[in-house]
Amino acid sequence: MTVGAAGTDRRLRRARVVTLGSLATSLWTSLLLPGIGLAREPDPVRLACGAAGVLAFAVTQTAVLHVAVTPWLSPRRRRRSVAAFVVVAVLSVPLVGPVAAGTWPTWAWLGASLIGMTPLLLRPVAALAAAASTVALALAVAAWTGGAVGPTLVVTVLVGGGTALVNRVQVWFWDLLVEARQGQAAQARLAAAEERLRFARDVHDLLGHDLTVIALKAELAARLAPVDADRAGREAAEVQRLAGSALHRVRAAVHGYRTVDLADQLAAMAEVLRSCGVRCEVVPPPGELPAGVAAELAAVLREAGTNVLRHSRAGWCRIEITREGDVATMTVRNDGVGDDAGPDRHSHGLRGLTERLSAAGGALRTRRAGGVFTVEATVPVAP
Template sequence: MVTGIRPAGPAEALSTPGMRRASLCILAGAASGVAACVLLAALELRREPDPRGIVLGAAGSLFLVVALAGALYRSVMPWPATTGRWLIAGCATAAVLSVPLVGPVGGTPGRAWAFVGAALVGAAPLLLPVRYAVTLMAGTVLVAAATAWWLGGPVRDAVTVTVVLGLTVATWNVLHLWFWTFRAQAREGRDALARLAAAEERLRCARDVYALLANELSALVLKAELASRLALVDGERTRKETAEMRALAAAASARMREAVHGYRSVGLREQAQTVARVLRNAGVRCSVTQPERDLPPALTGPLVSVLREAGAHVLRHDEARWCTIEIVREGSGARLTVVNDGAGDGAPELGGSGLPGLADRLRDAGGTLRTWREDGTFTVEASVRAGGRDSTTAA
């Protein structure tokens, strides 16, 4: 049986600071409602004239509070399934034991356990699937009524306390549950958009490369087959075919370099609008500031790669609500600045692929790349200048 409110893949969903904070907010909200119910039960226990009854009632309440706390924590945090089942079993045991320990105690028979029952009703939506939660809530109300009737207390008061207070706490917890679910779905949507954008870009590049090289590669295969058949029969013809193969290979290589150079060096304005559109679709407010005239290709190539990776970084690593993209012409060079809020803790990674890995390649192209976090924002700043080395190395 699956318990808790977490969707599939909890470790991934809680891998960001924002999702961990959301989960802790849900836990705090649930704990506050349960704590209020238990506090009311404790106030009722104070009216018990027998000290032994107070001790037994307090022990039963404390046992249930500890069990509920563990079960609630497991419901919003990634614990092993086996541990979760043990916690739910412990919570059920504590609830059963609380009936004889807490029920008879207090100024009004059954009222103290009515408050305990309200805590169980309020926590049920976070601990169990809907049908089991409804069953638990209905069963708890029946137990509260039966306890009050058996002890000679007011049944209507016990049922009213359990139902009204319990449903109030349950509604409070369900609102937190909806908030957490929407936030998790939004995060999953952002990740899906980032993966889709990367997949579309790879597919477009693959189609372009295939269209450029398909004919040359097919001709190379045929001529290689012909040369292998002529090798022992006609040496002169073999040399001719081999020369044509070299020419085809050189042409294919030249076309590949030309295609890659064009792929990397054009479309900074279009890339900025594309990144902004993807971020807006992911719920991030994005503004773009750029020169009226297009930058020369020597400056565009390195900045396109940085802009693309900076946009992916916003989607994958931060909990951004807004992002600004600024492209400025500085004399013979240009500067790209991408700033977003919601930056996580810790310093940016160094080395490797992705945004940090572009620094060395941008330096080879005669530019610089800096990243830093400040006051909850993350900034990517890339500068290039005309006259640097071939800009294609930065892509």
């Protein structure tokens, strides 16, 4: 599970904190209840060794919980955290096992916590094998220290199994969330890649024939130059005309690419938002808008849609285009914007749009109120 930009996603960070807090509740089995055994241990040497073992176990367990819900950490750091936890778990047997021998199953509580961690470290079959080995080890510690078998089984099997189940469910939900965010990012990248391919195909179709003819004409002019200068000059002039025509067609294609049909862009943006779980309502313009106006509004639409996905926890979005006289207005409103979230008027995208619309005689305004962010763009419509 890898998410390159997960650390910058507000929603993912908050969900991670909640998941980590829920997982951390299992620490009570490795701190509080073994602490009862420490309180009952009269031997100061055993007490010191036991306290060191319990503390080291809790620290390394916390590190493993952290890497379990932090997918952007390096694999090397993950391996080091897991290896440290395994080493400490093994060392805890001689350190904590003799603590409160015969009166309290001190190490059995560490064993229960260890069983609870197995779903985070191993696949299901390996986790079951590790859990069974831990139960057997707890029984061996009880036999070594003169402890009771019944309480040891209850602690390791019931408490450990319950902790493992809760931890597994928590991490499963976290993995689903991470995969959903990965899917959204992949969908956005795929849409951009498809649009680039479409434009590349258009350019290829436009230029393929023209460049072939230009190459043939240029070759003919080169062959005619030594024997028929007049005809070679005419062919060279034809090459020049064809090159100018091809350049004009490319510029027209780029202009058309930048002014993709506004209705198509509205439909595409609505589909992307809905696929990401945002209810989207679109109110199209009452009539056809000039190509230049549609190009400016399409740029605003792309930036506003990006902001909805990146800077909010939107549940709904409304896109409306109106025309009053010689002014066309696009309004994009979405919820899920807190005081510390959402783009502001100083963001690079909005600032660039403000400058672009200003050059076209329009204006861009943004406002935030009651958790709703509004982008309003106005563009003059030439008579």
